Amino acid sequence: MKADNLKNFIDKMAQENERKMNAEKRKKHFQEIGRKGGLRKKSEQQLSKVISFRLTDVEYEESQKKAQEFNLKLSAYSRMVHLQKELKVNEFETDKTLLNYGNNFVRITNLLRNREWNMFQNKKRILKEIQEVIDLIRKYLYSKMDERNKQ
Incomplete structure (x- = not known):
């Protein structure tokens, strides 16, 4: 009888201890993800001054x-x-403009490849220069993206 009581007592204590550990894990989990139902706490410094x-x-x-x-x-x-940091606000406008220019250069290239434009003698040189400009625009925009990702 005493062995059964002792075994029951040990089982109850183990279950209670397990409940406490689960409650502590749950509490830490919700502390980690923040109060607003899954939103993480901001890792950057808050504006306090x-x-x-x-x-x-x-x-x-x-x-x-x-x-x-x-x-x-x-x-x-x-x-x-x-x-x-005012210039960084204008940066995105410059990027949009460059992206639009790049798209327009691609359209011009597609038009020049059409048969109707074969009358140009220097068509290949024009296409090559347009491609160089497009490549420069892409390199610039991708380098800006890489810089932003590093920060």
């Missing part, structure tokens, strides 16, 4: 207009200007 400064009405309106141009809030735009 405040800098305030005064502007005239004209300066404020200009800043507001520029922030709207870039589809940013005024605080984000001001932070970028303060940290001298």
Whole structure:
């Protein structure tokens, strides 16, 4: 009888210990993924410091207009200007423009390969130069992507 009671007691303690360990694992799992149902906590530093400064009405309106141009809030735009990152906002516009130019050069190349354009004597040289420009645009855009991925 005592052996059965001792065995039951040991089994209950093992089950309780296992429940505690499972609860602790679950708690750590949810701490890891964050509070919002699966969203991970941000690994980058949170914005915690405040800098305030005064502007005239004209300066404020200009800043507001520029922030709207870039589809940013005024605080984000001001932070970028303060940290001298304003040029990085314009970078994407340059990339879009280059990508459009590259697409247009490809279209021009396809048109020149058509039979109707055989009258050009220097057609091969033009196609070669267009291909070089397309390659340069691609190299530039891919190098920018690699730089962004490294950061």
